[in-house]
Amino acid sequence: MTTTETLDVQPTPLALLLLGRESDPRSERGVDCPGDLPAPSDPNLVERARAAKARLGEKVFILGHHYQRDEVIEFADVTGDSFKLARDAAARPEAEYIVFCGVHFMAESADILTSERQQVILPDLAAGCSMADMASAEQVAECWDVLADAGVADVTVPVSYMNSSADIKAFTGRHGGTICTSSNAQRALEWAFSQGEKVLFVPDQHLGRNTAVRDMGIALEDCVVYNPHKPGGGLTPEQLQDAKMILWRGHCSVHGRFSLESVEDVRARIPGVNVLVHPECKHEVVTAADHVGSTEYIIKMLDAAPAGSSWAIGTELNLVRRLAKAHPDKQIVFLDKTVCFCSTMNRIDLPHLVWALESLADGKPVNRIEVDAETEHFAKLALEQMLALP
Ligand code: 13P
Ligand code: SF4
Numbered sequence: 001m002t003t004t005e006t007l008d009v010q011p012t013p014l015a016l017l018l019l020g021r022e023s024d025p026r027s028e029r030g031v032d033c034p035g036d037l038p039a040p041s042d043p044n045l046v047e048r049a050r051a052a053k054a055r056l057g058e059k060v061f062i063l064g065h066h067y068q069r070d071e072v073i074e075f076a077d078v079t080g081d082s083f084k085l086a087r088d089a090a091a092r093p094e095a096e097y098i099v100f101c102g103v104h105f106m107a108e109s110a111d112i113l114t115s116e117r118q119q120v121i122l123p124d125l126a127a128g129c130s131m132a133d134m135a136s137a138e139q140v141a142e143c144w145d146v147l148a149d150a151g152v153a154d155v156t157v158p159v160s161y162m163n164s165s166a167d168i169k170a171f172t173g174r175h176g177g178t179i180c181t182s183s184n185a186q187r188a189l190e191w192a193f194s195q196g197e198k199v200l201f202v203p204d205q206h207l208g209r210n211t212a213v214r215d216m217g218i219a220l221e222d223c224v225v226y227n228p229h230k231p232g233g234g235l236t237p238e239q240l241q242d243a244k245m246i247l248w249r250g251h252c253s254v255h256g257r258f259s260l261e262s263v264e265d266v267r268a269r270i271p272g273v274n275v276l277v278h279p280e281c282k283h284e285v286v287t288a289a290d291h292v293g294s295t296e297y298i299i300k301m302l303d304a305a306p307a308g309s310s311w312a313i314g315t316e317l318n319l320v321r322r323l324a325k326a327h328p329d330k331q332i333v334f335l336d337k338t339v340c341f342c343s344t345m346n347r348i349d350l351p352h353l354v355w356a357l358e359s360l361a362d363g364k365p366v367n368r369i370e371v372d373a374e375t376e377h378f379a380k381l382a383l384e385q386m387l388a389l390p
Contacts, residue, residue, distance in 0.1 A: 038351045038355060040350070045354055046350070048354045049354045049357060050075075055361040060095060060097045060360060061077050061089075061092045061097070063078055063079075063110070064079045064101040065080070065085060065345065066081060067102075067341075067345040068102065072353055082102070083182075086387075089113055090387070093118070096118060097121055097365065098121065102348075103127045103128060103132075105128075105129055105163055108369055109162060109379075111376070112169070112379050112383055120369045121360065121365060122348075123353050123355070123367060124347040124348050124349075127344050131251060131252045131280075132163050132165055134249070134251070135202050136228075137170075140171050140248075143226055143233060143248075146226075146232050150240040151241065152240050156199065156200050157176060157195045157196040157200070158177035158200045158202065159178055160172040160178075161185075161203060161208075163203065168202060169379035170375045170382070172382040173377075173379055173382035174378045177200075179382045180389075182294035182295075183293070185279065187389045188389055189211055198243060200248070201248060203250030204280055205225055205250060206279065209223050210286045212245045214292065218244055222242075223247055224247065229249075252280040254339060254342045258339060260282075260285060262314075262335050263285060266333065270331070270333070272309075274311050275289040275290050276298055276301055276302075276311055295319060299323065302323050308329065309330050309331070312333050312334070313332060313333070316341065320334045
């Protein structure tokens with residue numbers, strides 16, 4: 001193929017987004033990077049990041065999600081899962097700039113929880129989340145109409161996973177619901193069932209199902225899956241009336257790839273291995289695992305594990321690699337051979353971090369994440385409800 005022919009081929013919006021170019025207004029993800037990124041080959045990137053951070057001093061606070069690259073985590077003032085980072089952002093009123101090394105929905109939540117005076121920066125706007133993109137505010141509003149037509153909206157409480165857009169968080173706040181993360185999903189569901197008879201859980205069907213069935217003893221038959229691409233969600237009014245948990249048909253493209261075979265395979269390969277997985281994994285994987293919990297839980301579990309013990313971990317690869325390095329006295333393996341990094345978390349790399357920090361130090365903030373006032377008001381109700389969970 002010649003160059004001209006190559007140019008004639010129109011790349012798909014998704015391909016462009018993965019390259020960090022162009023924009024898709026219907027997606028949580030990406031717009032052009034408006035500046036000149038340092039070359040990834042620049043040997044001075046680490047020095048430049050250090051110097052820019054030093055110039056900014058107390059003005060900047062850098063948050064790093066556990067799935068970020070090592071080169072980025074090195075510069076994080078705190079690391080954590082999405083719950084811990086939301087709390088850490090809210091607890092830093094003195095920092096003028098919060099640089100969020102994570103994905104878009106996390107930066108939006110940080111903007112909602114911080115003051116007007118503070119600016120939240122996402123070093124690469126293409127760092128979205130494919131799960132969050134599986135539920136749009138319009139689809140969720142349409143679902144609520146379906147529930148109203150079935151006569152169940154009044155007794156349903158929305159519980160939205162942190163991994164959702166600010167619009168969906170605002171919808172949740174407007175309808176008296178709460179946000180949850182993987183570390184407080186059970187408490188969120190217990191609270192929701194004290195407020196109503198049913199829960200609409202958006203967008204991760206696996207976290208919703210695993211928490212309801214595994215942790216709370218709700219029957220699998222009491223869970224139905226609402227498919228936003230089918231009329232009426234693909235459910236009859238009777239199915240909606242009978243259900244306790246109405247699960248949105250969404251999933252994490254990283255955790256969704258772990259399979260029951262990978263659990264069986266690792267148990268055959270490593271006798272006595274402890275299988276520890278994230279609750280975004282499929283129900284059959286979680287059921288076959290020995291321990292289930294958020295990224296923060298996984299880290300604590302391994303810190304407490306005895307030397308010589310063996311662990312197969314079902315979560316994102318950056319974190320598993322770091323854990324294996326941090327615990328040379330324990331055997332820590334990745335649960336599946338085919339599962340890889342979260343490509344959107346990996347968008348934040350050292351060139352983007354350097355660019356964001358140097359721009360801030362020069363007084364020209366880039367990639368600010370700003371939620372509009374009305375959305376922020378209602379989304380904050382749902383986020384504060386989460387922070388107030390017992
Ligand atoms: P936690 O950080 O809450 O464990 O969630 C994992 C995840 O997939 C974040 O996108
Ligand atoms: Fe989204 Fe899954 Fe990546 Fe988390 S790991 S940001 S849920 S795609």
